[in-house]
Amino acid sequence: DVKVTQSSRYLVKRTGEKVFLECVQDMDHENMFWYRQDPGLGLRLIYFSYDVKMKEKGDIPEGYSVSREKKERFSLILESASTNQTSMYLCASATGLRTDTQYFGPGTRLTVL
Amino acid sequence: AQKVTQAQTEISVVEKEDVTLDCVYETRDTTYYLFWYKQPPSGVLVFLIRRNSFDEQNEISGRYSWNFQKSTSSFNFTITASQVVDSAVYFCALRGSFGGYNKLIFGAGTRLAVHP
Numbered sequence: 001d002v003k004v005t006q007s008s009r010y011l012v013k014r015t016g017e018k019v020f021l022e023c024v025q026d027m028d029h030e031n032m033f034w035y036r037q038d039p040g041l042g043l044r045l046i047y048f049s050y051d052v053k054m055k056e057k058g059d060i061p062e063g064y065s066v067s068r069e070k071k072e073r074f075s076l077i078l079e080s081a082s083t084n085q086t087s088m089y090l091c092a093s094a095t096g097l098r099t100d101t102q103y104f105g106p107g108t109r110l111t112v113l
Numbered sequence: 114a115q116k117v118t119q120a121q122t123e124i125s126v127v128e129k130e131d132v133t134l135d136c137v138y139e140t141r142d143t144t145y146y147l148f149w150y151k152q153p154p155s156g157v158l159v160f161l162i163r164r165n166s167f168d169e170q171n172e173i174s175g176r177y178s179w180n181f182q183k184s185t186s187s188f189n190f191t192i193t194a195s196q197v198v199d200s201a202v203y204f205c206a207l208r209g210s211f212g213g214y215n216k217l218i219f220g221a222g223t224r225l226a227v228h229p
Contacts, residue, residue, distance in 0.1 A: 033216075035219075040122070040221055041221060042117075042119075042204060042219040042220050042221040042222050043204065043206075043217075043219040044219075045216060045217075048216065058216075088156070090158065092158075101148070101160050101163055102160075102217060103160065104150075104157060104158040105157070106155070106156055106157045107156045107157070
């Protein structure tokens with residue numbers, strides 16, 4: 001079974017702090033994704049990576065950056081957290097095949113005070 | 114433009130009722146894939162089904178069935194004889210040809226509450 005893990009289930013940070021969200025997958029998947037989930041908006045793609053050190057902006061990249069130094073790990077960085085970044089963050093991974101399914105981690109609920 | 118619309122925000126049913134969750138999509142691609150995911154209270158999205166645009170056959174898996182109709186751009190999901198464990202948020206998603214990468218566009222989700 002594919003396993004996608006995220007470093008924290010719950011996180012509370014203060015405005016202006018730098019925040020790191022970590023995601024690890026164990027299936028040697030090429031593609032990894034970061035989404036945020038907000039009520040009434042579904043899941044919106046922040047960034048994705050199709051290979052090590054490669055990244056592409058998603059639909060809402062502003063205020064975020066990412067890092068992928070190793071194939072299994074994809075980090076989401078909030079350089080200076082703001083209250084409007086309070087949300088549920090979901091990581092997913094998939095092979096590079098167009099037909100493939102994305103597999104999701106359990107999510108990190110981030111609260112920025 | 115690629116878009117997925119789930120018009121039903123919340124549905125409440127009593128156990129054993131049948132329930133249909135609607136999904137309407139927009140795409141100009143001729144090849145695309147449609148997905149349904151379930152998000153139970155635990156929060157983990159669970160993959161339910163994937164359908165490609167060339168296969169319009171309906172699919173049944175136990176109490177779950179899916180009706181794909183290209184003519185109406187819909188991919189509806191029916192749960193027969195609903196159970197309390199079906200309570201969750203359900204997302205419909207579309208994968209088109211976004212530069213060849215495996216990207217999904219999600220609908221806003223439908224929250225299903227099944228009461229005993």
